[in-house]
Amino acid sequence: MSQLEIQDLKINLGDKPIVKGLTLTIRPGEVHAIMGPNGTGKSTLAKAIVGHHSYQIIGGEVFFDGKSVLKMEVDERARAGLFLAFQYPSEIPGVSIANFLRAAVQARMAEGEELDATGYYKRLYSKMDLLKIDHKFTSRSVNEGFSGGEKKRCEILQMAMLEPKYAFMDETDSGLDIDALRIVAGGVNALRARANAPAPGILLITHYQRLLNYIVPDFVHVMYDGRIVKSGDKSLALELEAKGYGWMKNELAIV
Ligand code: ADP
Numbered sequence: 003m004s005q006l007e008i009q010d011l012k013i014n015l016g017d018k019p020i021v022k023g024l025t026l027t028i029r030p031g032e033v034h035a036i037m038g039p040n041g042t043g044k045s046t047l048a049k050a051i052v053g054h055h056s057y058q059i060i061g062g063e064v065f066f067d068g069k070s071v072l073k074m075e076v077d078e079r080a081r082a083g084l085f086l087a088f089q090y091p092s093e094i095p096g097v098s099i100a101n102f103l104r105a106a107v108q109a110r111m112a113e114g115e116e117l118d119a120t121g122y123y124k125r126l127y128s129k130m131d132l133l134k135i136d137h138k139f140t141s142r143s144v145n146e147g148f149s150g151g152e153k154k155r156c157e158i159l160q161m162a163m164l165e166p167k168y169a170f171m172d173e174t175d176s177g178l179d180i181d182a183l184r185i186v187a188g189g190v191n192a193l194r195a196r197a198n199a200p201a202p203g204i205l206l207i208t209h210y211q212r213l214l215n216y217i218v219p220d221f222v223h224v225m226y227d228g229r230i231v232k233s234g235d236k237s238l239a240l241e242l243e244a245k246g247y248g249w250m251k252n253e254l255a256i257v
């Protein structure tokens with residue numbers, strides 16, 4: 003299966019350079035964690051790759067299945083198998099979770115193919131059970147009046163239903179207590195361990211090492227000022243937790 007290749011990507015917000023030449027390859031089944039201080043461009047990277055309209059790509063490429071992701075429309079990117087769990091999920095008043103997910107699942111099916119309602123609900127409820135989301139949530143509007151933790155679980159419910167090939171999870175752990183964190187991680191790990199499909203590649207954006215105890219990364223990258231400045235294995239996350247991010251400025255000044 004195909005890898006996701008981010009090559010020397012440069013992203014502006016208006017005139018302001020945010021991502022300043024970032025290269026990263028994620029292979030199927032791999033978990034990459036990106037850590038770094040606030041404002042370094044982590045969310046910008048994830049949002050721009052899935053096609054958020056606010057950002058301008060001013061250089062570089064992203065390849066998936068040998069095709070340029072950047073040339074695809076946003077819905078094409080989603081149907082190709084890219085998925086973003088937002089740091090700040092939007093509320094969609096008037097659209098129930100059941101209808102929202104049903105439309106999203108239907109949109110991924112071939113033309114003329116109809117979603118079987120019974121099978122769909124069975125799958126939805128089993129994923130909700132896995133994520134310990136009350137079935138009553140099915141008829142609630144997407145994220146409306148949800149707590150921070152409920153919104154994050156709803157993002158992972160979408161991920162579980164859509165079964166992406168590559169998922170970006172943007173601070174999915176923030177606002178979760180330890181029990182919710184375990185449940186969310188369990189949902190993600192279940193998706194990785196499916197018997198009937200290859201495991202997705204995952205890019206985990208996080209501030210904290212604790213999520214990485216539950217979703218163990220193959221690689222950890224430190225992002226600073228729009229670039230990856232250091233990469234390593236999971237021990238790098240522990241080092242960051244111990245040292246904080248302040249040292250980076252000094253270390254980078256020496257390089
Ligand atoms: P991170 O996720 O690493 O905290 P972001 O990608 O959210 O960083 O932000 C990178 C920079 O871009 C920051 O300086 C932030 O203030 C700015 N930025 C991001 N999105 C917006 C926006 N919609 N409007 C204004 N500034 C933004």
Ligand code: MG
Nearest residue numbers: 044045046089
């Ligand atoms: Mg962010």
